[in-house]
Amino acid sequence: MTMQADRDTTAGPSGRSADRAALERAVGRLRALQHPDGWWKGELETNVTMEAEDLLMREFLGIRGARETEWTARWIRGRQRPDGSWATFHGGPADLSTTVEAYLALRLAGDAPEAPHLVRAREVVHSLGGVERSRVFTRIWLALVGLWPWDRLPAVPVEQILLPDRFPLSVYDFACWARQTIVPIAVLFALRPAVPLGLTIDELYAAHPGTSGTSAPDGAGSAASEPAPRRPARTLFERGLGGALRAFDTHHPGRLRRLALRRAETWIVERQEADGSWGGIQPPWVYSLMALHALGRPVDDPVMRLGLEGWERFTVEEPGPDGPVRRLEACQSPVWDTALALVALGDAGLAKDDPMVARAVDWLAGEEIAVRGDWAVRRPDLAPGGWAFEFDNDLYPDVDDTAEVVLGLHRVGAADRPGVGRGIDWVLGMQCRDGGWAAFDAENTSTLPAALPFCDFGAVTDPPSADVTAHVVEMLALTGRGHTAAACAGRDWLLRAQEPDGSWFGRWGANHVYGTGAALPALIAVGVRRYEQPIRRGVAWLEEAQNADGGWGEDLRSYRDESQRGRGASTASQTAWALLGLLAAGDSGSSAVRRGIRWLVEHQLADGGWDEPQYTGTGFPGDFYINYHLYRLVFPVSALARYLRSGS
Template sequence: MSGVIEQTTGLTGLQEAREATARAREYLLSLQHEEGWWKGELETNVTMDAEDLMLRQFLGVLDDQLLAESARWIRSCQRDDGTWANFHDGPADLSTTVEAYVALRMAGDPVGAPHLRRARDYILDHGGIEATRVFTRIWLALFGEWSWDDLPVLPPELMLLPDWFPLNIYDWACWARQTVVPLTVVGAARPSRSLGVSVRELRTGTPAPELDPVLSWAGAFERLDTVLHRLERLPVKPLRGIALARAERWILERQEADGGWGGIQPPWVYSILALTLRGYDIDHPVIRKALDGLDGFTIRERTPDGWVRRLEACQSPVWDTALAITALLDGGLPADDPALLRATDWTLREEISTGGDWQVRRPHLQPSGWAFEFANDYYPDTDDTAEIVLGLERVAHPEPVRLRAALDRATAWVNGMQSRDGGWGAFDADNTRTLCEKLPFCDFGAVIDPPSADVTAHVVEMLAARGRSGSDRARRGVRWLLDHQEPDGSWFGRWGANYVYGTGAVVPALVACGLPLSHQSVRRAVDWLVRHQNPDGGWGEDMRSYADPDWVGKGDTTASQTAWALLALLAAGERGEPVRRGVDWLVRTQRADGGWDEPQFTGTGFPGDFYINYHLYRLVFPLTALGRYVEVTKHEHNG
């Protein structure tokens, strides 16, 4: 590994750990923006780039340079077998491969080119377009490459359902809700524009599968979809105009300051499509602002083959800044360091003071909290807010009254977002109705936002840091965590991979809330982590663990996952060989600049479907773990 610090004298000593911590701390400081924030790249997969090209083709604004640079990036991500995957070294993904193939055909790559022939062979061997997910076939339907008649119906009349009625839009998670609403407009319009090429060579001609049994939820909704298709053919739909107008207004009201929707790619692009189909031309201020904002999510790099262009699915400055503040504090930076004060001031300016969709379930709760992105005021989330409070609680700010007031508002907001069962979801409270998961449309990604172990743990740890570990809300949160421990001693990770992430979040929270180190839940978690330590001393868990139990706790060692395991073990009072070997791995693999290499994806968007490589994870979490190791070891040596 190029530029790695060499250390071959056995297990790492305190001095080596101190030096590694210092290098990581200085490297992280060098990455801070002058305004005070941090933002690492948020890497996903090439569907972002392929769909961006299809969007611009649909709008008639696709230019040759953009097409060539994006196609160059997509080609560079193709594997030797002709396929594309959704994470580093992951299995081939059919829908991703189809969308990448379509993009390269748009770029002029000939059907007979060897790289497309290999891709096409895989696609046809695995069921062709017919076997892709609904979202891929929606994109193809926009260009007449798939029939709208063969897609599930999402009628815009959904907008007219009251929020207590099953399948109303607030039954969906915020990310799904913001995608579904514009798609009802797109599906009602059933547009078909020119792709410039045809990809019918990707069809197998396989007939649609038979319907599921009528007495199953899937079968019932499939038959309902058949009825909805018939209703779509009626010449008169009495409520259609009202529903479309309401959907249009709903979309317009939720456009953010940066031009986007929800700060993420799917609702952003589908909202653009929906509004143009409602008559907004390309030069309308709403559309112009949306496209300009989307351009801000692009990364251009010069490579030996020429410039490449790729699109981030989202940007994470608030989250990254929260984690960086904690890492620097744990890494030994003084609490009143100017870098921390700049970060704190920027973060305080980002506090949300307006209402959002979360008020449907919590109408009397006063606004506060932080979102994940630069601009997403409708959707603050409890996870970001908890991590911000955990970091800012430790900063020695020159305006303590101002800081304390913000932390009090944020704590009250997070408290109010607790679900009835005692846990916390990320964006909404009590977003637990599973009926929408049964719809034929929902074959990709999580569509509800129930409480999760990692989010609940971060909130509980935040409450403990604020001196509220004995509160009723904290006790109910702890009870939720204890009740949701897996039989093997781990916890499921909703937003990070996977059981290592969940366990790494929960153990420090339980200990912070006063659970004794001897508690059986803590000991079982420690045993699970020790059992899953890799021979090289680190930890890793492959994304396949979400779908295949054989991968649980198994995978190539990564810096971020090793740090998560160490944070749990250190919190649990462990100081023995497993900890020392984990620290040793981090020190041995650190680059000369203070960072770590981590091509593996360790962040989760949708378990089983969509994954993220947060480029800052490989730095902030190891720095946090090393800093805490140095601190406890130093005190024990001094003692």
């Protein structure tokens, strides 16, 4: 196949004029969305467990009010699907744990179990095996409100906090998001608090599928038999490890536990960010607040107060069809969004002398990280630098954000900022031994954490990934470091990571379209020839994945079902990712590229953006997904601009 043979001969001057007009509208939309301080932040949409757990946390802390309960319940009801379920992503399958948590939140809000919408939800729960089959984290929430016995959960000994940093199964064997969550959960396991709700959810248990919900045998739900675990122990080692943890938790030395609780409290408090959050993300935030409260801190304690005030800034309130609604963002992405916006604007020809760009450059420069965080455990001699994901999570800068910030500053001609060099040095210091890069930590690849019985939800370690490594390799190449040993090792890592079908796995975006759209530009930038086999195989995979309408899409089911790779309804962000890969590979004149560009132009909204209800961001592959509301704009801008610049 040659580029000439695949050239789309239908595109004429009128087509290029339409393409240019679409780009101008999209840039105008970006200009309109910029905050006066210089940053961009699209909403980060997840699923209703955020809102359900918010109400449960407020009940636990004794601060739940009528207004937030009513508005939040209205939002949860509005997200229920016709079959009675709630899902983890738009158009996804019914999710048992999400449905259980939503149901419980609505019961807490006063909805009767006989209400039609709860009857439908209950039928879904029963069809999926009952609350007994829900994930461990859902059953932890049930235990916190007296609806599940603590002693029927996998043990999480708080003494883990006392293990040396480099010791197997220390908290630093876990990814940063996991360790920040596990430490406060371990405190809660040790103290076993329970705040009764004055209701039960007996009707959700498969063993007792009643509908009254008025009594709870044994005082803790109606689970009379041991539940089948969501992820049963796969090996004798895992079963033995779970039993050993249970035995230790039952027979721990009292003095050691008191020491561990004090150490855990200090550890948690030391990791609170300036905005009151923990890591800027929902799981460690809510568990830390509850753990500190269980340890005796009142809600007006300075640490608690700062945490609750910060939590309010993650709240979105707006009118709804049946009245005002309230929802929560699991995290916020201003640094990431602003970096991507700068890349896009640089692609579109804007430079640092444009006032919009200048404001963004200045804001990003002020967000550089100058303090050491948990990453220093594995890299004790590395100087701080780089950028984080959010406004204030300074203790957890990440490699991906840093690479994109440097790329963005480079694109607009602002790579001379002093922080750029420090950021590159920090990223180089975070390279793993195998040549790849992970998001937050180096060498965070132990297999032990995944063997623990309570780790049944989400990734718990942070190994190198193709998308992060690709962004770093591209950044190194574009800043004149493409022939360094680090860049060559990253290139070789990417070549080894290519899948047999020619694609690359996307850890932080959905999924192989994201990974392939990142890997191809990186490999080309670092010197892999466009005609070489890895590039042509990646191009062939993208071309085969193109939809009949000209766009690209990949449903999140592909994380669990390989047959779904590259399959799904076309979206603006995924179409742009595929186009960026094909354009980098020199296929700008191909029919596939022109059809993809035409899809973007024809689906653009009047305001210059694109509609995208699908989730194309990934928190935990297979478990937790994100709709980044700015993805649908920044990536199409880059794709349109690079296409127009190609002259095809």
